[in-house]
Structure formats: C-alpha cells, structure tokens
Amino acid sequence: AQTVTQSQPEMSVQEAETVTLSCTYDTSESNYYLFWYKQPPSRQMILVIRQEAYKQQNATENRFSVNFQKAAKSFSLKISDSQLGDTAMYFCAFAEYSGAGSYQLTFGKGTKLSVIP
Amino acid sequence: DGGITQSPKYLFRKEGQNVTLSCEQNLNHDAMYWYRQDPGQGLRLIYYSQIVNDFQKGDIAEGYSVSREKKESFPLTVTSAQKNPTAFYLCASSMVGAHTEAFFGQGTRLTVV
Numbered sequence: 001a002q003t004v005t006q007s008q009p010e011m012s013v014q015e016a017e018t019v020t021l022s023c024t025y026d027t028s029e030s031n032y033y034l035f036w037y038k039q040p041p042s043r044q045m046i047l048v049i050r051q052e053a054y055k056q057q058n059a060t061e062n063r064f065s066v067n068f069q070k071a072a073k074s075f076s077l078k079i080s081d082s083q084l085g086d087t088a089m090y091f092c093a094f095a096e097y098s099g100a101g102s103y104q105l106t107f108g109k110g111t112k113l114s115v116i117p
Numbered sequence: 118d119g120g121i122t123q124s125p126k127y128l129f130r131k132e133g134q135n136v137t138l139s140c141e142q143n144l145n146h147d148a149m150y151w152y153r154q155d156p157g158q159g160l161r162l163i164y165y166s167q168i169v170n171d172f173q174k175g176d177i178a179e180g181y182s183v184s185r186e187k188k189e190s191f192p193l194t195v196t197s198a199q200k201n202p203t204a205f206y207l208c209a210s211s212m213v214g215a216h217t218e219a220f221f222g223q224g225t226r227l228t229v230v
Contacts, residue, residue: 009157035218045207045221091159103167104175105150105209105219109159 004094004108012114013082020067021077021111023092030054032096034068034075039110040088048090051075079113087115119144123208123222130195130202130229138193138225140208149191150209150219153177160207166191167213195227202229 003026013019025034036048051059051068059066063083067076079086092108121142130136140149148167152160162175166185180199185191191210195202205226209219 006159043205043224045209045219047218050218103148103214104162104165105211106162107152107160109157 004092004106006090006092006108006111008111009109010112010114012116013079014116015082015084017082018078018080019082019113021079021090021092021113023075023077023108025073025075025092025094027073027094027096029096032094034066035093035095035105036064036066036075036077037091037093037107038086038088039091040085045091049077082115084115084117086113088113121208121210121220121222123206123225126223126225128225128227130227132229133197135197136195136202136227138195138206138208138227140191140193140222141189142191142210142220143189144210144220145188146210146220147188147213148211148217149185150211151175151181151183151191151193152207152209154205154207154224163193163206202227 005024032053034051038046038048049059049061049064058068063080065078089110089112091110095105124139150165151163154160161177163181164183166172169188172183172185182194205224207224208222211217211219
C-alpha cells in the first residue's frame with residue numbers, strides 16, 4: 001500500500017512570513033500525482049495545489065508553491081506571505097493507478113498550521 | 118449549484134445499531150469515496166467506487182458497507198460490527214483518473230453512545 005508521511009504534526013508562522021510543510025511518500029510507480037489539501041476549522045476540504053510526477057517543473061498557485069523532488073520522494077508545500085486565513089490542517093495526498101480502472105487517493109496524517117498575528 | 122452533499126451533519130446512534138450516512142453529488146463524477154477522519158490519523162479510505170454497481174474496499178473497510186446503485190449516490194452503512202464507529206466521515210467525488218481533483222462534502226460527525 002502507498003504511504004504518505006507528514007513529519008510535522010503542528011507548525012506555526014507569523015503573519016506575512018513564509019513557512020514550509022514537509023511530505024514524503026513511498027511508491028514503486030513512476031506515474032502518479034500529488035496534492036496538498038487544506039482543511040480549515042469549518043472542516044471543508046479544499047484543494048490547494050496539484051503536481052504531476054512526470055513534470056519536472058514545480059507547481060505554483062499564487063502564494064502556494066511546491067518543491068517536488070522525485071528521486072527523494074519528497075513533496076513540500078511553501079506558503080509565502082502567510083495570512084490568518086491560512087490557519088488550517090494541511091494534508092498531503094498521493095494518487096496512483098490501483099488496477100482494474102481504479103485510482104486510489106491516499107492521505108497523510110496532516111500538519112496543523114497556525115498563523116499568528 | 119453543483120456540489121457534493123452529505124447528510125446529516127451530526128448523527129447519534131446507540132451502540133449495536135446500524136446507521137447509514139448519505140452522500141449525493143450532482144457533479145456528474147464517476148468516482149466516489151468514503152474516508153474516515155480521526156484526530157491524529159488523517160483521512161483513511163473506507164470504500165471507493167469508480168462506476169455504478171462496482172466498488173472496492175479501502176484500507177479500513179471492516180464493519181462498513183456501501184452501495185452504488187446510482188451515479189449520484191454512494192451511501193455508507195456503519196454496521197454494528199464496526200468496533201469504534203465514532204468519527205468524522207467525509208465523502209468525496211472526482212472524475213476518474215489519478216490526476217483529477219477530489220471534491221469533498223461537509224462531512225458527518227457520527228457519535229455512537
């Protein structure tokens with residue numbers, strides 16, 4: 001089974017500063033996809049950013065960017081100019097083909113990020 | 118508005134009773150998923166379905182059952198065989214394909230007393 005590891009259960013950052021959340025994963029496949037999801041206190045899961053494994057260029061969405069290191073199986077999320085609304089649980093997720101036309105999305109245990117005014 | 122709806126938001130049941138959680142989507146997605154979320158455990162996959170009348174077990178399927186009779190609906194039954202059913206349950210849907218974004222419902226908090 002695929003595994004996704006987020007080694008930082010909790011982190012905090014000052015407003016307007018930059019923070020990096022870590023994620024590593026384990027797979028024997030070469031074609032897969034990686035995601036970061038955000039879960040604010042409302043508990044609504046929201047996609048933050050997506051990365052295709054076959055693309056070498058790191059994905060960027062406004063203040064959010066990733067550092068994708070395929071050989072190291074690492075997928076970290078950088079949040080620049082942190083805002084109070086970024087306070088949330090952040091989940092790293094991994095998707096790959098699981099056979100018979102099916103795809104399985106596996107999540108890490110999450111990192112609780114607090115943005116401090 | 119297109120979206121995915123879970124009901125109810127809060128559910129209380131007595132121990133030993135089966136309970137069914139509803140999940141409906143009008144996004145025309147083929148794939149639907151059920152996850153369980155516990156503190157410190159992240160999201161764990163219970164069942165998923167890529168097409169009507171077909172579904173696969175996830176990592177923690179024991180004590181749960183599902184059906185997929187319609188594309189729009191993927192109800193989850195928590196049976197009395199589930200040893201620790203109190204949890205937050207999330208339903209999601211997506212287009213088929215590993216690259217596609219999963220859209221989530223608001224979740225159902227199940228408390229068994």
